[in-house]
Amino acid sequence: MRILIVGGSGFLGSELVRQAAAEGHAVAATWRTRPGTAAGADWLPLDVRDRTAVLDLIGAFGPDVVVNTASGGNMASGGNMASGGNTASGGSDWVTTAVGAAHVAVASAAHGARLVHVSSDAVFSGEAVTYAEDRVPDPVTPYGAAKAAGEAAVQAITPTAVIARTSLIIGDGGSGHERLVHGLASGGVKGMLFTDDVRCPVHVRDLAAALLELASSDRAGVQHAAGADAVSRYELGCLVARRNGIDPARLPYGRRADTGLRGPLDVRLDCGLTQRHLTTRLRGAREFLAQPRIST
Template identity: 80%
Template sequence: MRILIVGGSGFLGDELVRQSAAEGHVVAATCLTRPGTAAGADWLPLDIRDRAATLDLMGAFGPDVVVNAAYRQSDWVTTAVGAAHVAVATAAIGARLVHVSSDAVFSGKAITYAEDSVPDPATPYGAAKAAAEAAVQAITPTGVIARTSLIIGDGGSPHEGMVHALASGGIRGVLFTDDVRCPVHVRDLAAAVLELARSDRAGVHHVAGADAVSRYELGCLVARRDGIDPARLPYGRRAGSGLPGPLDVRLDCGLSQRHLKTRLRGAREFLS
């Protein structure tokens, strides 16, 4: 199978490249500025804000499957319009699309969200991800939207880096005790995304971890795994802080998990 990973130099993209190459697929991956670290892929520069360039690259590589893991939190055009460009280009060559989305599409008012829950974003980034979902569903209705949560690894994720920096005093800040998500391990997420790519599934699927934990609890789990005293982690409440965004967002992955062989572990398990 020929697989194109859009946004392959990101944290998830790198793992998607590794797993795709290990499975023996012909892999190409795009990057905006510099190639990722994973071997086994042809690295292709692409700015998905450029519709013509996106169409040209897809036509030249001719993938069977496209996984879009590209986004920029502060850039509507990349996150929303760029996703539409990827969907249009994927449809033009008749390839299958798996678009990676986020629990940021929800406000947290309902706390627990199923796959058929209607997005109600509370931030500009969430609104951009929701717009991307709408474009993908309209342009490639047979494709998959894979919504996920905080992505954790074995030391390489932004959240893990922040935990180390807070514990060492390298940065100032706190980990919130009332900001709850369902963290997922990057290996589990990549495996689930590729499994969905190989399947005949369509529509929205939730692929997050089994445990709902606060950012502070998650930080403590990371600290214990890495031999850091959790008492060194500063904590506080997000409510009343004035920071925008949802507090408690939990993705119900029950329906998706029933169709997946990949087991989506919880943070208390994969960080134990």
């Protein structure tokens, strides 16, 4: 297959490039500020805010599948894992996240490519705590609103597309969430890990494998691809610390509810329906963080 990874230079995008290339696909990947380093792809500059550029690039490469991981804003701080230095909403770039999603959908449809669009649990408020694939988004942050708008555009333009919502993406040290744990433990970053802010973290390898599986399936519409365990950001921090040989006692913690920060508290993606159609198992954080890191 010919696969285009939009946002291939990002954390998830790089893993998608690695796995798609390892599976023998012809891979092109895009970057905005600097090319990615993963081998096996043709690296192409692209800003999804530029509709014509998106149409031209997809037309020129002629992909069978487009996976759109591009998103504006900082996903790690958007999660409010720590209070210090982070805003309630995280950075959010409406045009990239919402309008850019529409541009990629229009270009994919125009050139007959199947689209897998990556979305987020940030589309939910947390009021219901557990969210299945058919729940209607009720975002409470600008980032969540932009992701929800992106989803709506993709659904309207490309009804056969997969919209894959995920949660905190963790790896073998490279994610913003893991770097934050190191920064907090060393005192280099000020803030705390919240004991009442709960998500379902996923390992980047599981997520990339699930997305590629969905790309070659006939699934359409919203899919949930998060990890099996609901953990607080503090528990997640402790798991990362233990795996990396850091004393979890060094991690500052507290209740987000006491900080007055706006945003969802407890959001758990129910992935049951999606998981039933996947051979890739979406492991929980307690499982994948109990294992030693694999260097890539």
